[in-house]
Amino acid sequence: MAQRNTLQYIILGLLSQAPRTGYELTQDFAHEIGEFWQAQHSQIYPLLGKMEAQGLIAHTVEVTGTKLEKKRYRNTAEGQAVLTAWVGSPTPTMATTKDEFVLKLYFVQRADDTRLPGMIKEQLRIHREWLQHLEARRQLLFADPDAASQQFGHYLILDHALTRERQYVQWLEEQLARLPHN
Amino acid sequence: MAQRNTLQYIILGLLSQAPRTGYELTQDFAHEIGEFWQAQHSQIYPLLGKMEAQGLIAHTVEVTGTKLEKKRYRNTAEGQAVLTAWVGSPTPTMATTKDEFVLKLYFVQRADDTRLPGMIKEQLRIHREWLQHLEARRQLLFADPDAASQQFGHYLILDHALTRERQYVQWLEEQLARLPHN
DNA sequence: CCGCACATGTAAAGCGTTACATGATTGC
């Protein structure tokens, strides 16, 4: 969706945890919070420049080896304030669910459509796999019960994603079982 | 999200149910399937022109009153074939959940953050309201048990949305109850 | 005759993905 500057706030949020380079931010989007938002480096680098021009972040240069320059960004006081304001501000808009599978279902008119079992089984495979991935991440990050209180927000949204995926898998299983002659 | 032509397929799907004008399609996105996909008329009209140029749809002109011309579009055989192929094709990509509220949670580090109760209560209000809206729609559309078999796909995705919202509300209630000193 | 809904379009800007492009460092 074309939301208002959401990526900018996410970057401020990540930088508030620890200063990062553009590359490290890209890695975070690929692995750490890829479950909740995606962004490529081609979007991140220009945005970092723009945010710096606006005074939200600032960078220092680190030299690795003899030549390689890394720009490590951190929030300015203003950036930190903008982040805090965003988190505390109302979120009146709901998530826009753009689930292509669900849309395809919409255009299946009859319960005995022969495509349905295959479609549902494919989604079951995908969502079960994802559920396993999320469970592995919870095991990895929050096996230690203290970790949950240290990064409460992270724990919360991982729990939310797990709940959602379990529900999705269960729903798919129920619908598959309910189909005629399956 | 920038998906591959999804809107085009949705239009083909809607037109396969009944021929429609651009205005009627816009209304459908606003009301009928707004839960699953959004599109404004400024995106729909140009796309209809493009799809007609590609031979997927064709229109006839209806005159209302003395002057007002309405273009009623319907699928060509080719358009219908493209729709069928899309519905039956694999859907390997998962829905990208871009839930701004969940992102904000991620950046709340501590369980005793004073912003949390308010944030969760706001979402509870929004999602309870939405749940009621969905329940009203099911009552309206599928009170008659025959209706579900007539429009099986529509019944399915409404059921899916209801399941998802009930789960979301329940999760929010649990987290709110679990917060310290609330 | 006035206001609202009906009806159709274009323009501009922002958001997001894919592809293009370059170079350095590290470990084997």
Added chain:
DNA sequence: GCAATCATGTAACGCTTTACATGTGCGG
């Protein structure tokens, strides 16, 4: 030396939203 990874950027394209723009029909 070579490959994988680290590191940073730009370009082109497509999707989506917001705003601009115009005119008709209908009911009160």
